[in-house]
Amino acid sequence: MRAIGKGSLASILAMGLHVMRVVIWIAFVGLSIAVVMIPFAAVIVGLLSGVDGVNVDASVSIDGGDYLEIAYYFVTAAVLLFIINHLLEILKTLRFGSPFVMENADRFRAIGYALLIGELAKFAFGFLSIFIEADVDVGLELITWIAIIAVFVLSEVFREGARMKQEQELTI
Amino acid sequence: MGISVKLDRVLLERGMSLTELSERVGVTIANLSILKTGKAKAIRFSTLEAICKELKCQPGDILFFSDEDGAPAPAE
Numbered sequence: 718m719r720a721i722g723k724g725s726l727a728s729i730l731a732m733g734l735h736v737m738r739v740v741i742w743i744a745f746v747g748l749s750i751a752v753v754m755i756p757f758a759a760v761i762v763g764l765l766s767g768v769d770g771v772n773v774d775a776s777v778s779i780d781g782g783d784y785l786e787i788a789y790y791f792v793t794a795a796v797l798l799f800i801i802n803h804l805l806e807i808l809k810t811l812r813f814g815s816p817f818v819m820e821n822a823d824r825f826r827a828i829g830y831a832l833l834i835g836e837l838a839k840f841a842f843g844f845l846s847i848f849i850e851a852d853v854d855v856g857l858e859l860i861t862w863i864a865i866i867a868v869f870v871l872s873e874v875f876r877e878g879a880r881m882k883q884e885q886e887l888t889i
Numbered sequence: 890m891g892i893s894v895k896l897d898r899v900l901l902e903r904g905m906s907l908t909e910l911s912e913r914v915g916v917t918i919a920n921l922s923i924l925k926t927g928k929a930k931a932i933r934f935s936t937l938e939a940i941c942k943e944l945k946c947q948p949g950d951i952l953f954f955s956d957e958d959g960a961p962a963p964a965e
Contacts, residue, residue: 883930884930884931887923887928887929887930887931888929888930888931888932888933889916889920889921889923889924889929889931889932889933889936
């Protein structure tokens with residue numbers, strides 16, 4: 718399989734990431750609409766149940782837990798978008814044939830921090846859900862933590878790679 | 890500071906231009922100027938060999954060492 722160009726793994730990954738980015742943006746917009754509409758949910762449901770022939774359960778109650786869940790989804794979506802954007806930038810440098818640059822080392826480190834923040838946010842929201850009842854799935858996943866460490870290791874490898882590349886370029 | 894490359898004097902003595910040296914040695918002018926301006930991090934033995942061969946000189950004729958404290962390199 719070719720490293721760059723049409724049909725390469727990099728181009729397939731880039732395409733997948735672009736699709737994911739669109740999906741997450743749609744989710745983002747959906748969440749934003751939900752946040753705006755929540756205060757009016759009871760009113761809307763009430764109106765709908767008043768219409769003849771429409772059968773709606775009028776007993777809708779939205780509590781703090783729902784807001785907490787939405788906030789959690791917002792954070793998750795933001796972290797995902799941040800990571801996808803950085804990965805796409807890294808793939809772009811690969812496409813132009815110079816992936817071993819300091820910027821990519823910094824990008825990988827930023828991805829590592831984003832993953833860390835995303836994971837810690839999960840626990841923070843899980844902790845909050847003790848006080849405000851919300852359905853936040855909190856579980857310690859070893860694979861996630863290994864992945865975070867792997868990204869940081871990759872970042873350091875890229876840093877050394879960038880240094881070596883620079884040295885090689887300046888060796889006549 | 891450190892190791893510097895001085896090609897000008899030897900080139901002048903041999904009556905050779907930088908372009909001619911670049912063609913003979915097979916190193917681009919851009920890379921030769923990296924050498925001349927002291928931006929190079931290292932020089933390959935093969936490059937040094939080719940330059941010495943074409944200029945009929947010793948490495949010591951083109952490479953100079955000066956102390957880190959800014960002592961000047963030998964004049965060209």
